[in-house]
Amino acid sequence: MNDSIVQALLDSYRRNNAILINLLQALPEGGMEAKAMQGSPSVAEQFSHIQQTRLFWLNQVAPEFAAGLTQLFRKDGEDWLAERDPTRIVQALNESCRAVCEAVQDRLHTGQAMQGKNARYDHPVFLLQHLLWHEGYHVGQIKLALKAFGYTMPEEVEEKAIWSQWRTEIWEQ
Incomplete structure (x- = not known):
């Protein structure tokens, strides 16, 4: 496979990871508890689930790259609790993004x-x-949960956090 195509594909995954982190860092106070509707996973649970999914598939198809990566759910009695510390989530997502790219x-x-x-x-x-x-x-589910929580991300925040990761726009005045 052409190396420039490989690098573009890996870069697209890194940009996706940056969007997740930007979205996490743009959460309003209390946003980690937001849910799209009653019974839906919270924003914290969704971020933790994203990490667990990365770990699950790496463990299935390239386990040497999953070794030592951070799990974001922890067992508390009969319950699994999602990580709510943004710093730990960012660290875990960055580690697993790097591992996925290295495995591929x-x-x-x-x-x-x-x-x-x-x-x-x-x-x-x-x-x-x-x-x-x-x-x-x-990401769509998290944004929906935030809307249900009463928070709509301002356009300029969304542009910087999400869309600017994919393209650059220059508008003539």
């Missing part, structure tokens, strides 16, 4: 299959695409 790059360069006992991706890039799709879904 490794499998592309070595030709080793991205598969394990229970799961397989036909091509390493499909892991990136799967995670991008999954995480994009959760």
